[in-house]
Amino acid sequence: MRYEAPERVETAVSLLSGERGLARILAGGTDLLVQLKSGMVEPDLIVDIKKIPEMRRIGAENGGFRIGAAVPSAELSEHPGIRALWPGVVEAAGLIGSTQIQGRATIVGNLCNASPAADSVPAMIVAGAIATVAGPQGRRELPVEAIAAGPGQTSLAKGELVISIFLPGRPPRSGDAYLRFIPRTEMDIAVVGVGVSLTLGEDGLCTAARVALGAVAVRALLVDEAADALIGTAVDEAALERLAAAASAACRPIDDKRGTKEFRIKVAGVLARRAAETALERARRN
Amino acid sequence: MAGHHVSTTINGDAFEFVCEPDETLLDVLRDRLSLTGSKEGCGTGDCGACSVILDGRLVCSCLVLGAEAEGRTIATIEGMADGDRLHPLQRKFLEHAALQCGICTPGILVAAKALLEKHPDPSETEIRYWLAGNLCRCTGYDKIVRAVLDAAAEIREGRDAA
Amino acid sequence: MPRDDVTAETRQSFTKVGTRPLRPDGVDKVTGRARFGADMAAPGMLIGKVLRSPHAHARIRSIDTSKAEALPGVKAVVTRDDFANRTDELRDILVNVMAREKALYEGHAVAAVAAVSAAVARKALRLIEVDYELLPHVIDVEEAMRPDSVLLHDDMFTAGVDPVPDQPSNVAKRCEFGHGEVEKGFAEADIVIERSFRTEASHQGYIEPHACLASVGADGQGELWCCTQGHFMVRDTCAALLGMDVSRLRVIASEIGGGFGGKTTVFIEPVALTLSRKAGRPVKLVMTRDEVFRASGPTASTSVWVRIGVTKDGRITAGEAVLKYQGGAFAGSPVEPGAMTAFACYDLENVRAIGYDVVTNRPKQAAYRAPGAPMAAFAVESVVAELADRIGMDPIEFRLKNASREGTRSAYGPTFGPIGLVETLKAAKAHPHYSAPLGNNQGRGVASGFWFNFGGQTCVSLNINIDGTVGLAVGTPDIGGSRASMCLMAAEELGIEYDRVRVIVADTSSLGFNDVTDGSRVTFASGMATIQAARDAVKKLCARAARMWDIPEDAVVWEGGYAKPAGANAGDFQPLSLRDIAAAAAKTGGPIAGHWEFNAENAGPSFATHIVDAEVDPETGRTSILRYTVVQDAGKAVHPSYVEGQFQGGAAQGIGWALNEEYIYGADGKLQNPGFLDYRMPVASDLPMIDTVIVEVPNPGHPYGVRGVGETSIVPPLAAVANAVSAAAGVRLTSLPMSPPKILAALEAEKGAQAAE
Incomplete structure (x- = not known):
């Protein structure tokens, strides 16, 4: 097993698409490390995305917010702008595990782990959240409800990863x-x-x-x-x-x-x- | 598997170690660095006995890879007291008999310290929810919560006096 | 003269006992310095791992370890062939430690390896080939009792039945307790209620997994470091299983991260020793949490039927119960104490409790805090609550009217001496909690409980150091602050300051045999031995003073920490402190020490009454515990903070067992929730503060009146919570855990029944 911590999205994509064996993305690791421990997955490559600056950012955009894939849930809870705009998303993300888990777990991880019981996913779906996916063919956007295909399965192709979630602005009332x-x-x-x-x-x-x-x-x-x-x-x-x-x-x-x-x-x-x-x-x- | 060479800071001291890519930070702390104060109760992030503070965030060290520690700052139970001066939380845990067997105690102390640094005046409910990821099977949490409330009050008084 | 009599009159006044000093092991435990089971390492240490059966029930045709043995880095592989078979009382332990003909439950150990790293050991496990012949399995206690059930053991013929059955079954034993004529009692009753109850298996849930470090040398001498409630038991059991002389195995008890009864037997220790002997190197073996759930000892699941009759004025005329407990794959469920304790709170003329000890394809149960009693109390105290309600009597009044007291012939045989049930009931009734108002969807429950408490074999040693400090060595692992209590009692006797006494849990080579830390026995038995050892030392201190003064030994008395002349005739001497006498020891005959070894008896039973308020969400069936009060008799609280801690901890475990904790099995006989995520123990936000009231009715069997307190606290909560939830929901819950789906289903069924009427 190899551990890589690239600093650019493109490097992450090429690592993921170039791996012939099983590759896994490490963001918060709160699902991945449990799976490793139980022997449920034995990846050949782990790509830690936390050193990629754009994945670590929360930014305001068109009246909404873009949340990087490596932003832990605790940072969402501390963000006054997002709390005011989408309190339901913040409270859902805040329910994922303990304070300790909150310090690591990400909403993108929650989405891509594809558990039917993921707390942040229904909240993101009703928010009309859009996932930005990077892959060997470049970037594309799709609604979050299109990511999970079934328990533990996503619609992402080999080499693709979600790099951010966009929570749109919303009308008054x-x-x-x-x-x-x-x-x-x-x-x-x-x-x-x-x-x-x-x-x-x-x-x-x-x-x-x-x-x-x-x-x-x-x-x-x-x-x-x-x-x-x-x-x-x-x-x-x-x-x-x-x-x-x-x-x-x-x-x-x-x-x-x-x-x-x-x-x-x-x-x-x-x-x-x-x-x-x-x-x-x-x-x-x- | 290729070993990873990692440089990190633990309790203010520089450490270097080599670890396997699938080794957790908890394994590294306990087995490679002999910092056995962090405990493994479950290995799945459900008990909090391995709690440490990583770059200012409370985390379960069983859910962090050792390799991720590169360039980061870690605080463990071993760094909580200042030499022979116990942290107020440590002292209050003793005074309130907030431990029985003591296996969960390091994790709870680290978690409580993280809480008080963020919220110096937590309510009972805030303490209970903050510590929900730290299982204790002996005490029923009563004396733990009282000890945290009391330590928080003492720390606030100390700050006011200063 | 110092007092010599074990059952000296109970002391009334204390200067140390009853205070709340800091525990002697405290700083180590708040700084991370304390060393628990998995915190030890040895030079050249190997890592051990256990291969476990993936099947609930299977014959093991063969085990091929050759590929694992050939893997570089593997230093030893062991299977059943490495353990000599036996036919004595240790056979079940042996077979549980390492499967022989059959794997009897999912998680049953079938092989183990020791390797240079955990990664190599894990890899080696995957290379071991086990040829299993799958067999049908049985998990449920009632199903296991059916005549056509799958059989676990061809040679199990129910004991306690006359004549002995000619067919084997899964019923290991039948037992019966009681007196009087039950049918006559029921005929006298105005109201009779009978109900059936179920409880699921729960786990002790200690946060520290089983862990040990074993080292056996080529000379056949061994050392074992492990977390256990009884290192002498570990030594004797392991020595027997390995065919070693007891004296060649030294066992050191690590700090123990919780036990609650679950660390009163061996699981991995004989395996680690066998691996070490084979590899010639130290072997560390630590269970994962998954292994703890699958392969250590949870408690029994039960099916209990209860019938109780009362007169309109609230007198119980008869009580009857049939208890069926499955205790996993081997005989030994705690049905006997269950049957004995079921009606222990009541003064009954006519009572009968029949118990069946049943085996199933589950891990062998281990003791769990008052083994067997909480489930029996759940059933009996639920019916008692219903009866009180039916006759319109306050539930505490109803209990007071029928309560066991001094002179009551207990339902299990002996006549009670001074006991504190009535005092706990009165204190509960007087507590503000009992009369506090309740809101919508809220209910209050009350229940009482009993536990025998135990004494047992105990040996301590107390050394007077040259500076007048005292070293105390006990042989009972400290699972909840008992070292503080020992120091208090030694200081009390010797008349010195608490912090002048330092106590250790000595290894097995340093003291005579000590029974396991169980039966709530440590503060009682090790405490009594400590008091007696201190008195033994005082006798010697007086003799030294006599020598220093050159007067007869019997002319010296010990008072308030000083040797003094017994009277004016004895001579005029300045009192000598313990420190003075200790400093002169080298010139007056050498070291001064006190010893005591005995088999403690007369552990006074302890009773408790709990009050709990619960709120049930009628739309989801979710329960919140709003308020909880524990009232329990401690005899004498040596360190009240740790007594309160025992009360609170027992209540919290009981709440978990009542509401959400359970072993969930799939149709394949495999455990579905072997982790803290889905084995739902209470977290901090699930519980309120837990109020405590310490009642002190002295136990005449202890010089200070001490009664054990550790176990009784888990006896009432199952019933107390069930009574509160039933009151809040308006429907009687008879099956634990009272998880939201179960409560919601009961509410819907009740609605359906009302609609049909």
């Missing part, structure tokens, strides 16, 4: 929120996760909404039916009721050590409603 269910207060993997983002018109009616679910299918789901339940309404009791039903109906969960199908379906609805209530409150304040 917008709010987002992410909630997850875990049995303890901390340190668990989400049994269900729900991200909601919505925008209100001047009349207080919902003009746009996105709802995404985590841990209820092979990858995070963007649920249009759930969003439709909110759009055009005052996000009142009846709308929330329809939202919960649509969220539950969209679930395609499994029974596993973390929860049953029935539990996930039911709780997805409960959390969708609660997340929407928080997003609504935030939208009214903005």
